[in-house]
Amino acid sequence: PKLQVMGLCASASAEGHDEGDATDVANYKILLLGSxxxxxxxxxxxxxxMYGSGFSKSETEIHTTVIRSNTIGYMQKLLEESERLSEEEEEGKDPSVYTIPEDLRPNMERVMSISRYSDTDHLTEEIAADIAKLWESAPIKAIFQRKGVTLDDNTAYFLDKVNVLGEKNYLASQDDILRNRTRTSGVTLTKFSFNSTPMTLVDVGGQRGERKKWARGIKGCTSVLFIAAISSYDQKIEEDLKTNRITEGLALFEDVCKLPQLEGKSIIVFFNKHDIFLEKIKTIPLTVCEDLKDYTGPPTDPDKAIAHIQEKFFARAGGREIISHVTCAVDSENVRKIFEGVMDKILEETLKGGGLI
Ligand SMILES: Nc1nc2c(ncn2[C@@H]2O[C@H](COP(=O)(O)OP(=O)(O)O)[C@@H](O)[C@H]2O)c(=O)[nH]1
Ligand SMILES: [Mg+2]
Structure with a gap:
């Protein structure tokens, strides 16, 4: 079927508003869930x-500032790890591999002296040069590659281009914005029009503290788009730094599938972060995750490993039919193709079921 995509898009925070309810059939509501x-x-x-006018000037400026300060934070975190590991005896490893050499100490001190909690934009060209130099150094590389440090997924993406970020007139590109982690709380609505049908994506935030807000989002939603990061099998959640992320995702998915309010509504799952997964599976086996311990396939075979993760999710669906795709959310072409296919399919189903007309 041909897809005619048109319309305008607005993204707004709707904290405190009750946006749409079950009677609002003209508005197709997709609820985003996932840890x-x-x-x-x-x-x-x-x-x-895709469906809007892109990021606004003010949005771009906010991201620019956040990216600059996050990037300083990434290097500070690596340097803190260096301090910690230099003092620790670890698995018979010589701690000096993690120690910043004398000649890089001034760079390190300048970077560490920046306050993480100030509003000023500290990423000057000089600081960017300091960070770039440290990023290239052997100890920082060793710490970055060491298992067990919790860093944002796109740490290397931003540190690789820190000199660009430090330029006076740097403005965040589309890719930079997609890669930038912005922690949001409250409900974010993204309105757009797909195939002449007005739609709203409802992002209620996924962290544990946010989950009480779900009830409001579930009300009147037409389908659920559940996102699970397949690459997170060796990571802990930020909320307690103990629970494995896949374990958390599985439990969450099971709860979502059981919600009586969602009976008869389609659940779509995006098995996301495929790009990171492909890199990770080369060195870290799936079995580091307690819930994936029973994997017996070839350790570094990405497709078989992904199939195993998918099986675990489907087993928690309580017999529901699940539409699923493996995705890379930072890849616009990948998301466009998959999203259009999915929307096409669920719109068709809704029409068949008489839900929209
Ligand atoms: N490399 C890569 N990064 C991703 C992918 N999906 C999300 N991210 C990054 O992961 C971080 C968290 O994503 P975000 O959308 O904020 O997660 P949320 O908490 O579910 O809203 C951001 O820095 C994103 O850019 C992906 O498929 N590949
Ligand atoms: Mg979010």
């Missing part, structure tokens, strides 16, 4: 780019 960091906001950004 924190799985890629919900990134999907919203992609939809804004």
């Amino acid at each position: 924190g960091g799985s890629g919900k906001s990134t999907i919203c950004k992609q939809i804004t780019l």
